[in-house]
Amino acid sequence: MLVNQFLFLAALLFCIGVYGVIARKNAVLVLMSIELILNAVNLNFVAFALRSGNADGHTFALYIIAIAAAEVGVGLALVLLIFRNRKTISLDDLSEMKG
Amino acid sequence: MVAQNIGFAIIAAIMIVGALRVVTTSNVVHAALWLVVVLAGAAAQYILLAAEFLAITQVLVYIGAVMVLFLFGTMLTRSRIGRDSGLNNSYAKLGIPVAVVLFAAMALALSKSFGTEELPTNGSLVSTQQISDQIFGPYLLPFWALSFVLLAAVIGAIVLARKD
């Protein structure tokens, strides 16, 4: 197995995730795209862990999984709050930050 | 070419298709289910990379917990269960060149740095014990930080989502 086959897969997943973040309007779908990105990163960590033969990569991948879980929890709570206040989760309608 | 590579190719193809569907489908629930496919594929890739503990964690945390959260999120925000044409931005096409350029940059860098380097097949396996030694040894501080982040997330999620 090549190192690169995993890294390319991760890169592709990352880019698909980026596309999703940009293109999606629904907040839940944006969060899903972020999950794709995080998974791509994890894949890299694990591939490098095998290449270097130590457990550092695994440890960090585990931390990322934990962070991702926290991120989804808070993110969805935010989405829920937004929905409750504005009856929509379309990110296009949230333009208070317009300068 | 060992069968592992064939396995990799099949799983990778499934993951890519799944990921593309996540970002293109017009049904939120379908997107969540396609995400399950990608996450399960990632777990399978971890197995190929001899990271069985991570693979199991991936299944437990992502497919078990995170996906349920997503489905609850979908349900509670009363997203349309079914086709919904209003999921994309008006400028969704902008994402394509960005993603392509990003991929091109990464592909260039990767092929230059790693070329056709093989993963070692006779190295020692990383055992779960080693991972725990790492977590509770050199990486204890990040572990504490992470614990606080999780605690904060728990509190934050409750505070945010509470009705009053």
Add this chain to the structure above:
Amino acid sequence: MIAAAEALQTLSSGWFLEHAWLIPIIPAIGFAIIILFGKKLPMKGSEIGLLSMIASLVLAGGTAMQWIDRVGSGAEGQFIAPVVRTWNWWQIGGMNFTIGQSIDGLAVIILVVVAFISTLVQLYSTEYLNGDRRYTHFFAALTLFSAGMLAMVIAEDTILLLLGWEIMGLCSFMLIGHWWEDGANSRAALKAFFTVRTGDMGLLIGVAMLYFASNDWTTEHLGVSGFSIRGISAWALSGEPNSTVILVAAVALFIAAIGKSGQFPLHTWLPDAMAGPTPVSSLLHSSTMVVAGVFLVSRLYPVFFTGFDILGTGGNLIMVIGAITIVIAAALAFVQNDIKKVLAYSTVSQLGYMMLGLGAGAWLPAVFHIFTHAFFKACLFLGAGSISHSASHHSFDMKKDMGGLRKVMPITFTTWIISTLALCGVFPFSGFFSKDEIIDNVGNNGYQMFMIIGLLGAFMTAAYMTRATYLTFFGEARGASAGEHHDEHATAHAAHDSHDSHDAHDAHVADHGDHGPHESGWRITLPLVLLAVLALSSGLLNATPFGEKWERIKTWVEPRAEVVMETAPGGPGHSKLLSVPSAAEEGHHDSPCGSETPEEGVCYAPQLVHAKFKWSKAMLSLGIVFLGIALSWIVSTMLYTRKDKRLVGLTERNGVLRSGYNLLVNKYYLDALYEKVIVKAIAGPIAAAAYWFNQNVLDGILHAIAAVSRVFSGWVYRNIDQRVVDGTVNNSGKATKGAGGVLAPVQSGKVSQYGALLFSAAAVAALVLVIINS
């Protein structure tokens, strides 16, 4: 003891043997095609299933021919090495897992049986399920099942075996629940799945235990991993294993076999599995899938041989379970009104014979019984399906909707009678040669009591099959088979317990609703006739009564228990023989395999004893069989046709008989035990404990955390946010305002646009960096 080298022959091989791995691959591809494109094909995918099975059958046939050549090319008493081909499947951390084929006599015989019956059942199903709403899915699952079973049979290692085993379990679940709209069917599917899963845990544990116990030894001596079946076999006979370890591993594996092969006490799923379509019952739940447990025991026989001390004094677990199964299942078959359930209990009982044989050291008769049983039991099931399809309006109730069918369905009747006689073990039908061999060998190996149980089972088999035959084909026609219109029976059918209600799903009813009973079409009768011919003749392949020349299966299939010297680790293909024994004589064995530790070299199979055939013993069992048939015929005539006053209602009048009858009707209360007692005892407290934990512990913690955080955030707001942060923000805000004015157009306020900008900037920057560095 070292023999002259010229006594050894190079074994022949051939394309089919080398490429036997194609046999499961073809149906697997067929399955994928059916699932993906099946509905668009002209015959809705059934042609792909049928074609892939025919291709597998041709390959299996070729493999069998070349295996026979290979056996012929070996010297007398030479160990016929299996044709092994392995591929690297997995290499990680210095470990190397392989996947591959190992073709030997056992694999070949089961391959041929599975491929052959699968082909016939697929042909049969094209008519039987014609117009079914999930026609395509049915063929997909059927084809996948064949792929799984064939993969399990050729497996070189326990991992592939486990894989095939689980695929079969999945397909069994899908096919039993094929008509899942009916609650009873999906319940039966779930029951089968869970019951078998209970046993499957044993397989997983057994495989893992064997790997960890044997890996070092096999790597050192044979150069294969502890997953390799031949490695495990050699290890088990090497005198190396710890007797406790191998006993526990054998028990774990045997639990898996109990679950899959419907042995006592996990047999309860098999009769319920009859809720599936009849072709499924015929293929999976009688002839092929359920013998997987028997196959597992015969495949890893050295493990069981050493673990359970087979051929030792006293009985062992396999024999006890097998014997119990024979008797209790046969007894249950008497009280069934459903023709398929009679056959199901008969299958359970016959599987008990196979287990009994394996447990008593009668390896070859047991394997031969798999072979013959597959033909006649598949034929019986297909016959039952033919009756329900063409005569009884999809009812399987013998008492209500059958009777007197021998005149209207001559082909079905003839094939049924042949198969019934084969099942009862009447000379010269095939069952005689296999079942009698088992009983005979059990006695010959010193287990007299088990031999008597075997004979009792033979008596009961003959009796309940006669009852079923009488009710179905003789007497006066009743219900649907008498031509009564289906609607009159609608209420009666709804009351039946299982599958007869599926007729609602079958568009076919409309076509035949107005005819009376008739013979089925050629796609149903052709498989019946072919199977009946084999039920009649397949026993002659190992006809012990006619002398050693007729014992072909013994020559072809039984592994020769010889000490083999491995010259090069990695394959018995390169092995040479250490000892050439003098011509095998009855009762004279000089192979040390199984009885003592070979000094050098390894054994792959234990030395077993074969009973010498005696007509006197055969006459005894034939007499018992005929007694069973005659008694049962007389009772059936009196009870069902003449309605004799002394017999009708006897089970209600006599207390002892009534309690026995109730015990049987309630299936020994095993179902009630499993569902009411065990499941409730386990599930109830767990649910209660989880609820208590949720209510008292988790909620309390959550409330406490929320309260604390509220106090904390209030303090932060008053002291830090208002005083420190606000002051800073107000001042820096003024400074930023000027700069902000310039960039205002970019600030659309839309998060996604910010994201797009962020990522495109990152992309451009990354590209620049890459280009600069190159």
